[in-house]
Amino acid sequence: MFLVGPCYGSGVAGPRGEYRKSAERRAQILDAAFTVFSRDGYTAGSVNEIARVVGITQTGVLHHFAGGKPALLQAVLEQRDARAELLLADRTGREFLTGLVEISRSQESRRGLVQLYRRLAAEAVDATHPAHDYFATRFQRIVDAVTDAFAEVAGQGGLRPGLDPRDAALQAVAMTEGQELLWLHGFKIDLAAATEAFLDTLLVEPL
Amino acid sequence: MFLVGPCYGSGVAGPRGEYRKSAERRAQILDAAFTVFSRDGYTAGSVNEIARVVGITQTGVLHHFAGGKPALLQAVLEQRDARAELLLADRTGREFLTGLVEISRSQESRRGLVQLYRRLAAEAVDATHPAHDYFATRFQRIVDAVTDAFAEVAGQGGLRPGLDPRDAALQAVAMTEGQELLWLHGFKIDLAAATEAFLDTLLVEPL
Structure with missing residues (x-):
């Protein structure tokens, strides 16, 4: 669309x-x-x-x-999310994490969309912004979903020893957001490869 | 100020x-x-x-x-940078990396400043924005400086084996930016501790 x-x-x-x-x-x-x-x-x-x-x-x-x-x-915003949710539907654990890599890959051809999202996320920090609740809820939902995926992986002994699933999720989401920002600012970053490489540092077996 | x-x-x-x-x-x-x-x-x-x-x-x-x-x-923007540059002046290698942790710590009491910076960085992705060159140059300068610090550490055998100093720098900057964004959106993140913990994953000896 x-x-x-x-x-x-x-x-x-x-x-x-x-x-x-x-x-x-x-x-x-x-x-x-x-x-x-x-x-x-x-x-x-x-x-x-x-x-x-x-x-x-x-x-x-x-x-x-x-x-x-x-x-x-x-x-x-709903149009944007529908795409990602469709991709992640019914996936859990490592399959869900692989889905995050696929979403990163799809961003590379949607620079305008990533730019809009990034900009709105920054504007919406202001509590009076109409998308404030949307972004606050959205980040919580994403971090919760990624936490669930890491928790499942941890249950199978696949998370790096000593790592808390929620900390792993916060790190993974922060890294993805930060990499997108640098990419938007002209750094040559392969978003999918970078996301995968970082997730691998959190896992016992690479994706 | x-x-x-x-x-x-x-x-x-x-x-x-x-x-x-x-x-x-x-x-x-x-x-x-x-x-x-x-x-x-x-x-x-x-x-x-x-x-x-x-x-x-x-x-x-x-x-x-x-x-x-x-x-x-x-x-x-210059007023903001002067503070950080003063803190990092004359530091290299691991001391420079410790300086990054101190900057993260100082952000916790300057939420408005972090918010302004984040917002401008997002707006300035647009090539016609008056701060576009400023941010493009600024990110390059930061990544270059962090790369130099990691290169010095690598020369002393202190960087995780197989890790390229520039990749380490991109990851460290992306992580810091992403963590700030989540923090601004209400996640309870100890920015200094999170920065230090992440830098430690890149180093042989923790900071």
Whole structure:
């Protein structure tokens, strides 16, 4: 979805009562929201600019996303997570950890998405930011899931001796986030290889 | 400097020709710029709001920082770096690495500063951002300096066998950045202890 470019539309009023066209317009708006938030961040990004990119009015955008800018942000983030959750669904233990490597690999071709995420995560530290709860909950959920995976591995004797599963999870998530930041800032880092190499330092047997 | 709160001034015109008062006003403006950029980010932060916090006019701010918002950002960042550079001056090898742990420790009492830095680093990934070159250069400089420290340690046989000094540096910087992000998002992480524990995994002898 994110690979589809923004649509510079014709500016005609959106069709009513046609579900397919409405869904297409909604997808166009989400693509535009993704583009604008990636470039300007959430705070400085505007519904007006998103409307301009799609080629419709601000009212047209609000017709599809009545909640305005926060609703657009929410939808963009949910779209991003759906992908990762699909990949990790039903995996546990070492298979889950291998999934993290695959997610890192998929980031390499989605620089804009990684940039948007990174920027929003930084903005959202502010407790008044509309994505604050989303990111706080999201990080907790990720760390919990990775902790579960390491706990399962530890139960099979596969975690490095003396390492606590939660500490291992915090380290793995911190390393992944930090590597993405350096990569975004121009360092030549193979994200998948780096993630795998780091996870291997925490395990008795490499992935 | 950053610990001094913003000054809600009286709004009287700034004194002219008095160096000390001019320096004080400059410091007040920098404190306000720090406060506003920390809260709103750089893109959404405004000179007008910085002026309001100090209690002077926008023209008053521009009298002290003729370069406007980019000049204010530059000054805030330089003030931050001066502190860290002072701490690391003349240190090499393991002493330099110990300095990194001390910097992590000092972050714990400077949450706002860490938040500003994190946010700007994320915004500045955009090549048109005024701090883009600053952050790109800064990360390179940090990774180079940490690489030098690990190379010296490696020369003394103190780096974990098979580990390349530059890879070790990239990992150490990525881990520190990632841990700060999680800490900002509410995870209870002892930044100094976590930095030291991670550096120890790269070394033959713990710090």
